[in-house]
Amino acid sequence: MTEPGRRERKKAATRQALADAALRLFLARGYDAVGVREIADAADVSVTTLFKHFPDGKEALVFDQDADREAALVAAIHDRPPTQSIPQALHALLHTERSRQVHTNPTLPDFLRLIDSTPALREHARRMWLRHEQALTTAIATDTNLPTDDPACQAMAHFALEAATLAHTHPDPEAALTRIFTLLDTGWTATVTHT
Numbered sequence: 001m002t003e004p005g006r007r008e009r010k011k012a013a014t015r016q017a018l019a020d021a022a023l024r025l026f027l028a029r030g031y032d033a034v035g036v037r038e039i040a041d042a043a044d045v046s047v048t049t050l051f052k053h054f055p056d057g058k059e060a061l062v063f064d065q066d067a068d069r070e071a072a073l074v075a076a077i078h079d080r081p082p083t084q085s086i087p088q089a090l091h092a093l094l095h096t097e098r099s100r101q102v103h104t105n106p107t108l109p110d111f112l113r114l115i116d117s118t119p120a121l122r123e124h125a126r127r128m129w130l131r132h133e134q135a136l137t138t139a140i141a142t143d144t145n146l147p148t149d150d151p152a153c154q155a156m157a158h159f160a161l162e163a164a165t166l167a168h169t170h171p172d173p174e175a176a177l178t179r180i181f182t183l184l185d186t187g188w189t190a191t192v193t194h195t
Helices: 006-029 036-042 047-053 058-062 069-078 086-104 108-116 119-130 133-144 151-168 173-186 188-193
Strands: none
Touching: 006 036, 006 047, 006 058, 006 108, 036 047, 036 058, 058 108, 058 119, 069 086, 069 133, 086 133, 086 151, 086 173, 108 119, 119 151, 133 151, 151 173
């Protein structure tokens, strides 16, 4: 793999500076109290530069780490061991991502409160997560030799992606993820009879 050139590193640094400035300001004063001009000033760039890096607007500044998510979801399906089911692979991925965030990001609780308390951010997070549904559906269909419009593949992709949102709102997100993916892996009857 080649190392990114100077221009790519500079673009990545500017993007990160904008995302960091936005999150700092949002956590300090609330999402609705901060404007894009203030974020650009805090990152020492123009508003035009801000929108060049974040054309989707202010909400996108909060969710800067989404770029590799789709690739990780597809890889979880295609690279799983033969003995691991698709729901188990997706559960393992979400569990690993959540554990990494909890252990490496001391502001995670504040970040999650910001999202929970801001309707625009809650909706953006949900839309952002679910936009990977078609890619995940295709990966599931390909892996199982089913058509991409198979409702079971679509349902698995949809509910697996919704699991992250549902678990996040639960008092014990890890237990909620486990419960949800047990349902997806074993079906409703097995889940209800083993409670």
